[in-house]
Amino acid sequence: MTDGNAPDDHGPDAGPALRAGDAEGAVDLAVYDFHAAVDRGEAPRPEDWVAAHPEIAGELAAYFDDLAAFAGPPGPGAEATRAHPAAGPGGGAGRAGLATRLDRPRPGDELGGYVLLERLGGGGQGEVWKARHLKSNDLVALKVLDARVESDGSSVRRLTDEARIIAALRHPNIIRIKYFDHDRGRWFISMDLMEGGTVADRYRGSPAPPEAAAALMEKVARAIHHAHTRNPGVLHLDLKPANVLLDPDGEPRVSDFGLAIRVESLATLAAGSRSTGLSPELDGESEADPAPGPDASAGGGPAAAPAPAPGAGPQDETVAYPVADAMSEEASRTLYRLGAVGTFPYMSPEMAAGRWADVSTASDVYGLGAILYAMLTGRPPFQGKDGTETAAMVIEGNLTPPRRLNPEVDAELQAICLKCLHRDPARRYGSADALANDLGRRLRGEPTVAGGPSTSKHLRFWARRHPFQVALAAIAFGVLAAAAGSFGQLRTSNAREAARLARDVDDKLRMIGRAIVRSARDPRLVDAFRRHDGSPRELRLALDAFLAEISKDYNYWFDLTDSQPLFNVYLVDPSGTLLADTIPEGERFLGRDFSRRDYFQGFRRPPLEGERHAYYVSRVYHSIKDDRYKVAIATRVWDEEAGRWVALLVANVTAGSQLVDLDMRNELPGAAVVSPPDWTYTEFEGTPPSRYVVLLSPDHATAGAPFDPIWRAASDVPLMASFEADPSLKEAVEYVHAGAMTDYHRVGRTPLVVVLRQPYSWPLRLIDSPWQLALVALVCAATVYCAWMRARRGRRAAS
Numbered sequence: 001m002t003d004g005n006a007p008d009d010h011g012p013d014a015g016p017a018l019r020a021g022d023a024e025g026a027v028d029l030a031v032y033d034f035h036a037a038v039d040r041g042e043a044p045r046p047e048d049w050v051a052a053h054p055e056i057a058g059e060l061a062a063y064f065d066d067l068a069a070f071a072g073p074p075g076p077g078a079e080a081t082r083a084h085p086a087a088g089p090g091g092g093a094g095r096a097g098l099a100t101r102l103d104r105p106r107p108g109d110e111l112g113g114y115v116l117l118e119r120l121g122g123g124g125q126g127e128v129w130k131a132r133h134l135k136s137n138d139l140v141a142l143k144v145l146d147a148r149v150e151s152d153g154s155s156v157r158r159l160t161d162e163a164r165i166i167a168a169l170r171h172p173n174i175i176r177i178k179y180f181d182h183d184r185g186r187w188f189i190s191m192d193l194m195e196g197g198t199v200a201d202r203y204r205g206s207p208a209p210p211e212a213a214a215a216l217m218e219k220v221a222r223a224i225h226h227a228h229t230r231n232p233g234v235l236h237l238d239l240k241p242a243n244v245l246l247d248p249d250g251e252p253r254v255s256d257f258g259l260a261i262r263v264e265s266l267a268t269l270a271a272g273s274r275s276t277g278l279s280p281e282l283d284g285e286s287e288a289d290p291a292p293g294p295d296a297s298a299g300g301g302p303a304a305a306p307a308p309a310p311g312a313g314p315q316d317e318t319v320a321y322p323v324a325d326a327m328s329e330e331a332s333r334t335l336y337r338l339g340a341v342g343t344f345p346y347m348s349p350e351m352a353a354g355r356w357a358d359v360s361t362a363s364d365v366y367g368l369g370a371i372l373y374a375m376l377t378g379r380p381p382f383q384g385k386d387g388t389e390t391a392a393m394v395i396e397g398n399l400t401p402p403r404r405l406n407p408e409v410d411a412e413l414q415a416i417c418l419k420c421l422h423r424d425p426a427r428r429y430g431s432a433d434a435l436a437n438d439l440g441r442r443l444r445g446e447p448t449v450a451g452g453p454s455t456s457k458h459l460r461f462w463a464r465r466h467p468f469q470v471a472l473a474a475i476a477f478g479v480l481a482a483a484a485g486s487f488g489q490l491r492t493s494n495a496r497e498a499a500r501l502a503r504d505v506d507d508k509l510r511m512i513g514r515a516i517v518r519s520a521r522d523p524r525l526v527d528a529f530r531r532h533d534g535s536p537r538e539l540r541l542a543l544d545a546f547l548a549e550i551s552k553d554y555n556y557w558f559d560l561t562d563s564q565p566l567f568n569v570y571l572v573d574p575s576g577t578l579l580a581d582t583i584p585e586g587e588r589f590l591g592r593d594f595s596r597r598d599y600f601q602g603f604r605r606p607p608l609e610g611e612r613h614a615y616y617v618s619r620v621y622h623s624i625k626d627d628r629y630k631v632a633i634a635t636r637v638w639d640e641e642a643g644r645w646v647a648l649l650v651a652n653v654t655a656g657s658q659l660v661d662l663d664m665r666n667e668l669p670g671a672a673v674v675s676p677p678d679w680t681y682t683e684f685e686g687t688p689p690s691r692y693v694v695l696l697s698p699d700h701a702t703a704g705a706p707f708d709p710i711w712r713a714a715s716d717v718p719l720m721a722s723f724e725a726d727p728s729l730k731e732a733v734e735y736v737h738a739g740a741m742t743d744y745h746r747v748g749r750t751p752l753v754v755v756l757r758q759p760y761s762w763p764l765r766l767i768d769s770p771w772q773l774a775l776v777a778l779v780c781a782a783t784v785y786c787a788w789m790r791a792r793r794g795r796r797a798a799s
Contacts, residue, residue, distance in 0.1 A: 112183035173223035196246030218439040225432035239367025345380030362425035369420020397423035415451035434666040498743040506748035513615035543580035599632035617750035621678035657701035670757040690714035
């Protein structure tokens with residue numbers, strides 16, 4: 001019923017240590033708080049932040065080291081290094097100013113503490129060299145900016161952006177930056193040497209095995225989701241086979257973040273008609289950036305675009321310029337459109353058409369689908385005679401299905417690929433993680449979201465070639481085998497998906513819970529109660545101002561928009577009287593008593609009764625303020641000096657298809673999060689009906705009124721009564737109901753329960769009760785016995 005864990009405050013005065021399972025979330029929240037303090041004009045010291053979080057001190061120290069190392073380059077041509085002093089491979093920041101300028105790198109030359117061994121690739125913006133560290137003898141890849149573009153601030157900024165972005169992304173499938181420096185007149189990045197080449201090299205002109213393609217792209221998709229969801233999150237925007245490097249064991253690493261843009265900068269990009277390129281700093285220059293430099297791949301890398309041809313400047317919105325390096329994608333073309341650069345065959349339609357308002361994480365999902373398509377077919381999704389024709393094909397979106405080009409591609413994998421490559425960004429996967437989950441289902445042989453739940457195929461019998469007795473036996477054995485296989489597969493996959501969805505929902509509720517606990521411990525809130533005690537009008541004004549401020553923070557942290565369920569915050573006093581509310585027109589309910597609400601009564605029951613900084617997730621209730629159904633996350637505001645709690649801070653989320661960034665439209669069709677209703681302050685409070693309310697469901701997105709309640713009768717979810725009666729019950733399964741299996745899994749220690757119902761394949765779909773299941777098994781066994789007896793009598797008669 002409750003989540004009794006008191007989440008920690010992640011400000012400089014952090015509370016007790018978190019559990020190990022919450023470490024990653026704790027790092028994210030601490031980083032969020034640090035940058036929020038900077039945005040407010042404060043000057044937090046990283047060392048103080050690390051000291052205040054001893055349980056995650058190592059992770060935070062590493063983050064702040066990277067932040068210092070990649071804080072930004074000096075002006076073009078400057079000789080001072082911006083790398084972290086402790087990390088320098090060359091042994092000092094002054095080395096760049098003492099060495100002679102390196103105009104044309106050659107094997108044997110030294111650069112920033114490395115000796116160049118072999119040129120791996122290059123393009124219009126720079127070169128990639130295989131190099132050896134002079135002291136450790138480690139082999140690395142050096143990405144060196146070309147001397148011709150050293151004076152171009154946008155090119156230097158792009159290289160710096162790429163170094164800073166990759167350094168902040170810690171994922172096993174993202175290329176790792178070792179060092180970034182400026183030496184002998186050259187900017188360079190040192191990164192892992194990937195001697196397995198690129199996906200483009202390995203599968204050039206020949207399709208990859210479908211299983212291998214799905215397994216590799218699942219890892220790449222999870223790496224891109226990591227980039228999307230970090231703080232700050234970034235979009236790659238130039239995903240293509242040449243930017244996926246391979247180690248000698250074939251493990252992928254995503255590289256070349258030269259076009260990456262912060263997710264939070266999308267609104268700025270959409271609002272401005274021009275930019276210097278897809279860089280985190282949208283400074284509004286009119287001149288387009290050069291294309292990204294080559295990759296750190298032993299097998300070569302994608303070339304950068306050269307300068308525009310004479311007479312076709314960066315202002316031209318229709319001309320495409322070919323990539324100079326012949327070793328790059330055969331059909332690759334780059335587009336100088338509104339300052340954007342990308343690779344046509346793998347560019348999303350919204351980018352190719354210049355619809356910047358539509359650029360989002362869905363644009364990277366398109367790029368992932370384009371790489372998958374190229375691996376499955378051996379060619380890009382679109383391939384015209386030149387860049388202009390290729391761009392028109394991308395925008396038009398008439399795609400040849402992969403199975404027509406490679407019959408070995410199965411229908412499920414093709415459905416995944418085509419969903420990624422849909423022209424409409426809203427019809428693609430909601431996130432790279434949703435794509436990775438679907439590829440995982442495909443690899444496990446489970447039904448995918450893209451292809452729909454699969455059903456067992458009907459058994460084919462050769463009855464005409466066999467006697468009647470053999471046919472009966474074969475039918476009986478086939479029915480039993482199909483039933484057993486369908487039952488076992490569905491039981492395993494249903495339990496796994498229900499448990500995963502319950503964890504995801506619990507993670508989002510914990511995120512909100514930690515946020516409101518941090519707000520409740522804000523000294524400004526307690527100080528308002530102390531200063532205005534006995535002055536209701538001044539207290540209300542102070543509380544309204546505080547709630548308005550934290551509501552803006554919540555909207556930023558949780559990415560709440562008008563398309564998502566409403567989120568509001570309010571305060572009630574220890575007697576249950578409403579003090580302040582952020583909901584529109586909520587002032588007319590001030591002074592009303594809400595002490596019977598479940599979110600209020602939850603703190604009068606153990607184990608929360610004696611815990612100060614815990615939060616409670618309530619049952620779904622009907623709000624009399626706006627006539628919607630909501631779940632509340634509440635915590636108490638304590639006056640530590642007085643030793644008492646002075647108010648209850650409550651945040652609630654309206655029932656719908658989304659919770660923060662969890663989109664139920666990406667889940668299986670039969671999934672829902674169900675809650676026992678809180679009937680207080682309704683006509684049913686005295687005699688509650690036997691039904692339950694759905695908090696989260698894909699059906700909310702397709703309903704005519706998306707915030708109208710969706711009910712489940714008690715007879716439709718009979719095991720919900722057990723969860724309501726026993727708060728310690730974690731999971732249960734209803735094996736047979738209306739031809740389907742239903743898994744129940746509690747969300748953390750809340751009253752919410754994930755209900756996942758999936759239909760059986762034929763013939764179990766015809767079964768509606770356990771008694772019918774037993775009857776079918778008895779009939780099948782009797783059929784087999786009769787067939788065996790007929791065959792035995794036939795052999796006796798023949799003898």
